[in-house]
Amino acid sequence: MSTITSTQPSAPVRNLRWRTVDITVTAVVAVASGVIFWGAGLISEPLSALFQFVPGMSALTWGLFYFAGPLAAIIVRKPGAALFAELIAGVVEAFLGSHWGGLGTILPGLIQGLGSELVFLAVAYKTWNLAVTTLSGAAAGLAGMAVSWVMDYQGYSAGFIIVSFVCSIVSGAIIAGVLMWMLLRLIARTGALASLASSQDVSSRA
Template sequence: MTTQRNFRWRVVDIVVASVIGVASGVVFLIWNLASNVVSGPLKAILPGLEALGGGFWLFAGVLTAIVIRKPGAALYGELLAATVSALVGNQWGWWTLISGLTQGLGAELVFALFLYSNWRLVPTLIAGAAAGLAMAITDLTLWYQASDTAFAVVYTVSGIVSGLVIAGLLSWYAARALARTGALNRFAAGRETRAAV
Protein backbone atom coordinates (compact mmCIF):
# COMPACT_ATOMS: atom_id res chain seq x y z
CA MET A 1 0.00 0.00 0.00
CA THR A 2 1.45 3.39 -0.96
CA THR A 3 1.07 6.46 1.19
CA GLN A 4 0.00 9.72 -0.42
CA ARG A 5 2.54 12.50 0.05
CA ASN A 6 1.19 15.90 0.91
CA PHE A 7 3.02 18.61 -1.02
CA ARG A 8 0.81 21.42 0.28
CA TRP A 9 2.71 23.95 2.38
CA ARG A 10 1.47 24.36 5.95
CA VAL A 11 1.79 27.60 7.89
CA VAL A 12 4.60 26.03 9.93
CA ASP A 13 6.43 25.17 6.69
CA ILE A 14 6.29 28.79 5.55
CA VAL A 15 7.39 30.10 8.95
CA VAL A 16 10.33 27.71 9.35
CA ALA A 17 11.43 28.10 5.71
CA SER A 18 11.35 31.87 6.21
CA VAL A 19 13.40 31.64 9.41
CA ILE A 20 15.99 29.46 7.64
CA GLY A 21 16.05 31.82 4.65
CA VAL A 22 16.50 34.98 6.72
CA ALA A 23 19.11 33.37 9.01
CA SER A 24 20.95 32.15 5.91
CA GLY A 25 20.81 35.67 4.51
CA VAL A 26 22.63 36.89 7.61
CA VAL A 27 25.30 34.26 7.02
CA PHE A 28 25.52 35.48 3.42
CA LEU A 29 26.12 39.02 4.70
CA ILE A 30 28.99 37.85 6.88
CA TRP A 31 30.44 35.78 4.04
CA ASN A 32 30.13 38.73 1.64
CA LEU A 33 32.84 40.40 3.73
CA ALA A 34 34.87 37.35 4.80
CA SER A 35 35.02 35.88 1.29
CA ASN A 36 37.46 38.57 0.18
CA VAL A 37 39.98 37.35 2.76
CA VAL A 38 39.64 33.75 1.54
CA SER A 39 39.32 34.31 -2.21
CA GLY A 40 42.51 36.36 -2.56
CA PRO A 41 44.95 33.59 -1.55
CA LEU A 42 42.96 30.96 -3.48
CA LYS A 43 43.02 33.13 -6.60
CA ALA A 44 46.77 33.62 -6.15
CA ILE A 45 47.31 29.84 -6.07
CA LEU A 46 45.21 29.23 -9.18
CA PRO A 47 42.72 31.62 -10.78
CA GLY A 48 39.24 30.13 -10.47
CA LEU A 49 39.90 28.42 -7.13
CA GLU A 50 38.09 31.29 -5.40
CA ALA A 51 34.83 29.46 -6.20
CA LEU A 52 35.76 26.98 -3.44
CA GLY A 53 34.23 29.46 -1.01
CA GLY A 54 31.01 29.77 -2.96
CA GLY A 55 29.24 27.06 -0.99
CA PHE A 56 28.62 29.53 1.80
CA TRP A 57 26.19 31.27 -0.61
CA LEU A 58 24.57 28.00 -1.67
CA PHE A 59 23.47 26.20 1.47
CA ALA A 60 20.20 28.08 2.10
CA GLY A 61 18.27 26.29 -0.61
CA VAL A 62 19.56 22.83 0.22
CA LEU A 63 19.01 23.24 3.96
CA THR A 64 15.50 24.61 3.50
CA ALA A 65 14.60 21.76 1.15
CA ILE A 66 15.79 18.93 3.39
CA VAL A 67 13.92 20.39 6.35
CA ILE A 68 10.64 21.37 4.62
CA ARG A 69 10.58 18.57 2.00
CA LYS A 70 8.08 20.28 -0.28
CA PRO A 71 8.32 21.44 -3.91
CA GLY A 72 9.72 24.95 -4.12
CA ALA A 73 11.51 24.87 -0.75
CA ALA A 74 15.05 25.02 -2.17
CA LEU A 75 14.13 27.90 -4.47
CA TYR A 76 12.30 29.75 -1.68
CA GLY A 77 15.12 29.40 0.86
CA GLU A 78 17.90 30.45 -1.52
CA LEU A 79 15.95 33.34 -3.03
CA LEU A 80 14.90 34.67 0.39
CA ALA A 81 18.49 34.54 1.65
CA ALA A 82 19.66 36.36 -1.48
CA THR A 83 16.94 38.98 -0.98
CA VAL A 84 18.11 39.63 2.58
CA SER A 85 21.67 40.02 1.32
CA ALA A 86 20.58 42.43 -1.43
CA LEU A 87 18.31 44.47 0.85
CA VAL A 88 20.98 45.04 3.47
CA GLY A 89 23.52 45.81 0.76
CA ASN A 90 26.41 44.03 -0.86
CA GLN A 91 28.91 44.57 -3.64
CA TRP A 92 26.69 42.91 -6.28
CA GLY A 93 23.46 44.79 -5.57
CA TRP A 94 20.26 43.38 -6.99
CA TRP A 95 22.19 40.98 -9.26
CA THR A 96 22.28 38.86 -6.10
CA LEU A 97 18.67 37.90 -6.80
CA ILE A 98 19.67 36.38 -10.15
CA SER A 99 22.26 34.29 -8.32
CA GLY A 100 19.74 33.26 -5.67
CA LEU A 101 17.25 32.28 -8.33
CA THR A 102 19.65 30.14 -10.39
CA GLN A 103 21.34 28.54 -7.38
CA GLY A 104 17.99 27.70 -5.80
CA LEU A 105 16.79 26.23 -9.09
CA GLY A 106 19.94 24.09 -9.33
CA ALA A 107 19.17 22.42 -6.01
CA GLU A 108 15.41 22.35 -6.65
CA LEU A 109 15.83 20.44 -9.92
CA VAL A 110 17.74 17.66 -8.19
CA PHE A 111 15.09 17.16 -5.51
CA ALA A 112 12.45 17.23 -8.27
CA LEU A 113 14.35 14.51 -10.17
CA PHE A 114 14.11 12.41 -7.00
CA LEU A 115 10.36 13.18 -7.02
CA TYR A 116 10.65 14.97 -3.66
CA SER A 117 10.77 11.57 -1.98
CA ASN A 118 14.44 10.89 -1.25
CA TRP A 119 15.98 13.14 1.40
CA ARG A 120 19.03 11.03 2.18
CA LEU A 121 22.66 12.14 2.01
CA VAL A 122 23.38 11.32 -1.65
CA PRO A 123 20.55 13.44 -3.14
CA THR A 124 21.52 16.23 -0.74
CA LEU A 125 25.12 16.11 -1.96
CA ILE A 126 23.99 16.11 -5.58
CA ALA A 127 21.67 19.07 -4.90
CA GLY A 128 24.57 20.99 -3.35
CA ALA A 129 26.77 20.18 -6.34
CA ALA A 130 24.01 21.28 -8.74
CA ALA A 131 23.69 24.58 -6.87
CA GLY A 132 27.47 24.96 -7.27
CA LEU A 133 27.21 24.30 -11.00
CA ALA A 134 24.41 26.86 -11.26
CA MET A 135 26.57 29.38 -9.37
CA ALA A 136 29.48 28.81 -11.76
CA ILE A 137 27.34 29.17 -14.87
CA THR A 138 25.72 32.34 -13.53
CA ASP A 139 29.01 33.90 -12.43
CA LEU A 140 30.79 33.05 -15.67
CA THR A 141 27.89 34.57 -17.59
CA LEU A 142 27.48 37.74 -15.50
CA TRP A 143 30.94 38.52 -14.17
CA TYR A 144 33.58 36.55 -16.06
CA GLN A 145 32.49 36.71 -19.71
CA ALA A 146 36.05 37.39 -20.88
CA SER A 147 37.61 34.53 -18.94
CA ASP A 148 39.60 31.85 -20.73
CA THR A 149 38.72 28.17 -20.82
CA ALA A 150 41.19 27.18 -18.09
CA PHE A 151 39.67 29.70 -15.66
CA ALA A 152 36.13 28.60 -16.53
CA VAL A 153 36.97 24.93 -15.94
CA VAL A 154 38.73 25.57 -12.62
CA TYR A 155 35.94 27.90 -11.47
CA THR A 156 33.22 25.41 -12.42
CA VAL A 157 34.90 22.40 -10.79
CA SER A 158 35.64 24.45 -7.67
CA GLY A 159 32.02 25.64 -7.51
CA ILE A 160 30.71 22.09 -7.80
CA VAL A 161 33.08 20.80 -5.10
CA SER A 162 32.19 23.70 -2.81
CA GLY A 163 28.49 23.10 -3.37
CA LEU A 164 28.83 19.40 -2.68
CA VAL A 165 30.81 19.87 0.55
CA ILE A 166 29.43 23.10 2.04
CA ALA A 167 25.89 23.29 0.66
CA GLY A 168 25.39 19.51 0.56
CA LEU A 169 27.33 17.85 3.35
CA LEU A 170 27.28 20.69 5.88
CA SER A 171 23.56 21.31 5.31
CA TRP A 172 22.92 17.62 5.91
CA TYR A 173 24.73 17.75 9.26
CA ALA A 174 23.14 21.11 10.16
CA ALA A 175 19.64 19.68 9.61
CA ARG A 176 20.44 16.66 11.76
CA ALA A 177 21.88 18.87 14.50
CA LEU A 178 18.74 21.05 14.42
CA ALA A 179 16.57 17.94 14.60
CA ARG A 180 18.40 16.69 17.69
CA THR A 181 17.51 19.91 19.53
CA GLY A 182 13.81 19.21 18.98
CA ALA A 183 13.39 22.29 16.77
CA LEU A 184 12.15 20.13 13.89
CA ASN A 185 9.71 17.95 15.81
CA ARG A 186 6.86 18.93 13.46
CA PHE A 187 8.81 17.81 10.41
CA ALA A 188 9.71 14.43 8.96
CA ALA A 189 13.38 15.44 9.15
CA GLY A 190 13.09 15.74 12.93
CA ARG A 191 11.13 12.52 13.40
CA GLU A 192 13.58 10.52 11.28
CA THR A 193 16.61 11.82 13.16
CA ARG A 194 15.03 11.04 16.54
CA ALA A 195 14.08 7.55 15.37
CA ALA A 196 17.65 6.89 14.25
CA VAL A 197 19.12 7.84 17.65
Protein backbone atom coordinates (compact mmCIF):
# COMPACT_ATOMS: atom_id res chain seq x y z
CA MET A 1 0.00 0.00 0.00
CA SER A 2 1.57 3.31 -1.04
CA THR A 3 1.95 6.20 1.32
CA ILE A 4 0.50 9.53 0.30
CA THR A 5 2.88 12.37 1.04
CA SER A 6 1.55 15.89 1.37
CA THR A 7 3.09 18.34 -1.06
CA GLN A 8 1.72 21.43 0.66
CA PRO A 9 4.52 23.76 1.73
CA SER A 10 4.84 24.37 5.44
CA ALA A 11 4.27 27.86 6.74
CA PRO A 12 7.48 29.86 6.99
CA VAL A 13 8.87 30.31 10.48
CA ARG A 14 8.94 33.97 11.44
CA ASN A 15 12.36 35.12 12.63
CA LEU A 16 11.78 37.45 15.57
CA ARG A 17 15.45 38.22 16.14
CA TRP A 18 16.46 41.83 15.59
CA ARG A 19 18.87 42.61 12.76
CA THR A 20 20.87 45.78 12.19
CA VAL A 21 18.46 46.85 9.45
CA ASP A 22 15.49 46.42 11.82
CA ILE A 23 17.13 48.59 14.48
CA THR A 24 18.05 51.22 11.92
CA VAL A 25 14.59 51.39 10.35
CA THR A 26 12.86 51.52 13.74
CA ALA A 27 15.15 54.34 14.83
CA VAL A 28 14.46 56.26 11.62
CA VAL A 29 10.69 55.84 12.06
CA ALA A 30 11.00 56.93 15.70
CA VAL A 31 13.04 60.04 15.00
CA ALA A 32 10.84 61.11 12.08
CA SER A 33 7.76 60.52 14.23
CA GLY A 34 9.26 62.57 17.06
CA VAL A 35 9.75 65.51 14.71
CA ILE A 36 6.13 65.16 13.54
CA PHE A 37 4.97 64.93 17.17
CA TRP A 38 6.82 68.16 17.91
CA GLY A 39 5.21 69.86 14.93
CA ALA A 40 1.79 68.54 15.91
CA GLY A 41 2.35 69.91 19.40
CA LEU A 42 2.77 73.39 17.98
CA ILE A 43 -0.69 73.27 16.42
CA SER A 44 -2.39 71.10 19.04
CA GLU A 45 -4.09 73.99 20.83
CA PRO A 46 -5.64 75.52 17.67
CA LEU A 47 -6.73 72.03 16.58
CA SER A 48 -8.20 71.28 19.99
CA ALA A 49 -10.13 74.55 19.91
CA LEU A 50 -12.14 73.22 16.97
CA PHE A 51 -13.68 70.58 19.23
CA GLN A 52 -14.30 72.62 22.37
CA PHE A 53 -18.06 72.56 21.85
CA VAL A 54 -18.01 69.13 23.54
CA PRO A 55 -15.70 68.93 26.57
CA GLY A 56 -13.14 66.16 26.04
CA MET A 57 -13.75 65.86 22.30
CA SER A 58 -10.39 67.47 21.55
CA ALA A 59 -8.90 64.01 22.17
CA LEU A 60 -9.94 63.20 18.61
CA THR A 61 -6.66 64.85 17.55
CA TRP A 62 -4.44 62.81 19.88
CA GLY A 63 -3.86 60.04 17.38
CA LEU A 64 -1.27 62.38 15.88
CA PHE A 65 0.92 61.40 18.86
CA TYR A 66 0.22 57.65 18.85
CA PHE A 67 1.30 56.43 15.43
CA ALA A 68 5.04 55.80 15.91
CA GLY A 69 4.57 52.49 17.72
CA PRO A 70 2.07 50.81 15.38
CA LEU A 71 3.90 52.04 12.27
CA ALA A 72 7.31 50.78 13.39
CA ALA A 73 5.85 47.46 14.52
CA ILE A 74 4.07 46.65 11.27
CA ILE A 75 7.16 47.61 9.26
CA VAL A 76 9.87 45.63 11.10
CA ARG A 77 7.61 43.06 12.83
CA LYS A 78 9.90 42.45 15.79
CA PRO A 79 9.07 42.23 19.52
CA GLY A 80 9.47 45.59 21.23
CA ALA A 81 9.37 47.70 18.07
CA ALA A 82 6.23 49.61 19.05
CA LEU A 83 7.49 50.36 22.55
CA PHE A 84 10.95 51.33 21.32
CA ALA A 85 9.68 53.61 18.56
CA GLU A 86 7.09 55.44 20.64
CA LEU A 87 9.56 55.99 23.48
CA ILE A 88 12.33 57.31 21.23
CA ALA A 89 9.81 59.51 19.41
CA GLY A 90 8.84 60.99 22.78
CA VAL A 91 12.51 61.62 23.63
CA VAL A 92 13.05 63.37 20.29
CA GLU A 93 9.92 65.47 20.77
CA ALA A 94 11.06 66.47 24.26
CA PHE A 95 14.55 67.30 22.98
CA LEU A 96 13.10 69.59 20.31
CA GLY A 97 11.16 71.50 22.95
CA SER A 98 7.76 70.02 23.71
CA HIS A 99 5.58 72.42 25.65
CA TRP A 100 4.51 69.50 27.86
CA GLY A 101 8.02 69.29 29.27
CA GLY A 102 10.41 66.34 29.40
CA LEU A 103 8.51 64.06 31.79
CA GLY A 104 5.18 65.12 30.33
CA THR A 105 6.35 63.96 26.91
CA ILE A 106 8.61 60.96 27.53
CA LEU A 107 6.43 59.17 30.11
CA PRO A 108 3.29 59.29 27.92
CA GLY A 109 5.41 58.03 25.02
CA LEU A 110 6.52 55.07 27.11
CA ILE A 111 2.96 54.23 28.23
CA GLN A 112 1.47 54.69 24.76
CA GLY A 113 4.16 52.48 23.26
CA LEU A 114 3.48 49.83 25.87
CA GLY A 115 -0.24 49.88 25.09
CA SER A 116 0.47 49.47 21.39
CA GLU A 117 3.04 46.74 22.00
CA LEU A 118 0.72 44.63 24.15
CA VAL A 119 -1.66 44.06 21.24
CA PHE A 120 1.08 42.58 19.06
CA LEU A 121 2.28 40.54 22.04
CA ALA A 122 -1.27 39.20 22.52
CA VAL A 123 -1.14 37.66 19.03
CA ALA A 124 2.42 36.40 19.66
CA TYR A 125 3.77 38.61 16.87
CA LYS A 126 2.21 36.25 14.32
CA THR A 127 -0.75 38.22 12.98
CA TRP A 128 -0.09 41.37 11.00
CA ASN A 129 -3.20 42.83 9.44
CA LEU A 130 -5.50 45.83 9.48
CA ALA A 131 -7.55 44.59 12.43
CA VAL A 132 -4.55 44.03 14.72
CA THR A 133 -2.96 47.32 13.68
CA THR A 134 -6.22 49.15 14.39
CA LEU A 135 -6.42 47.51 17.83
CA SER A 136 -2.83 48.52 18.48
CA GLY A 137 -3.64 52.14 17.67
CA ALA A 138 -6.73 51.97 19.86
CA ALA A 139 -4.67 50.53 22.72
CA ALA A 140 -2.19 53.38 22.35
CA GLY A 141 -5.14 55.75 22.60
CA LEU A 142 -6.42 54.03 25.73
CA ALA A 143 -2.99 54.16 27.33
CA GLY A 144 -2.44 57.74 26.25
CA MET A 145 -5.63 58.97 27.87
CA ALA A 146 -4.96 56.87 30.98
CA VAL A 147 -1.61 58.56 31.58
CA SER A 148 -3.08 61.97 30.74
CA TRP A 149 -5.85 61.38 33.26
CA VAL A 150 -3.32 60.67 35.99
CA MET A 151 -0.95 63.49 35.07
CA ASP A 152 -3.26 66.26 33.86
CA TYR A 153 -6.96 65.62 34.39
CA GLN A 154 -7.40 64.91 38.08
CA GLY A 155 -10.58 66.57 39.32
CA TYR A 156 -12.23 66.85 35.89
CA SER A 157 -15.85 65.76 35.54
CA ALA A 158 -16.76 62.15 34.79
CA GLY A 159 -18.36 63.24 31.52
CA PHE A 160 -15.15 64.92 30.36
CA ILE A 161 -13.07 61.85 31.24
CA ILE A 162 -15.42 59.42 29.48
CA VAL A 163 -15.60 61.52 26.31
CA SER A 164 -11.82 61.93 26.34
CA PHE A 165 -11.26 58.19 26.67
CA VAL A 166 -13.66 57.38 23.83
CA CYS A 167 -12.27 60.05 21.51
CA SER A 168 -8.66 59.14 22.30
CA ILE A 169 -9.31 55.47 21.51
CA VAL A 170 -11.16 56.33 18.29
CA SER A 171 -8.40 58.70 17.23
CA GLY A 172 -5.74 56.10 17.94
CA ALA A 173 -7.63 53.43 16.02
CA ILE A 174 -8.07 55.63 12.93
CA ILE A 175 -4.85 57.68 12.79
CA ALA A 176 -2.36 55.28 14.41
CA GLY A 177 -4.12 52.17 13.16
CA VAL A 178 -6.01 52.39 9.88
CA LEU A 179 -3.98 55.23 8.36
CA MET A 180 -0.66 53.63 9.30
CA TRP A 181 -1.71 50.34 7.69
CA MET A 182 -2.58 52.26 4.52
CA LEU A 183 0.76 54.09 4.71
CA LEU A 184 2.58 50.77 5.04
CA ARG A 185 1.03 49.51 1.83
CA LEU A 186 1.96 52.70 0.00
CA ILE A 187 5.56 52.49 1.18
CA ALA A 188 5.74 48.81 0.24
CA ARG A 189 4.81 49.61 -3.36
CA THR A 190 7.96 51.72 -3.67
CA GLY A 191 10.15 48.71 -2.85
CA ALA A 192 11.61 50.43 0.21
CA LEU A 193 10.66 47.51 2.47
CA ALA A 194 12.37 44.82 0.42
CA SER A 195 14.80 43.87 3.19
CA LEU A 196 12.17 43.86 5.95
CA ALA A 197 9.78 41.24 7.29
CA SER A 198 6.71 43.18 6.14
CA SER A 199 7.69 43.19 2.48
CA GLN A 200 6.53 39.71 1.46
CA ASP A 201 3.22 39.85 3.34
CA VAL A 202 2.24 43.25 1.99
CA SER A 203 3.28 42.36 -1.56
CA SER A 204 1.18 39.17 -1.49
CA ARG A 205 -1.91 41.21 -0.56
CA ALA A 206 -1.37 43.94 -3.13
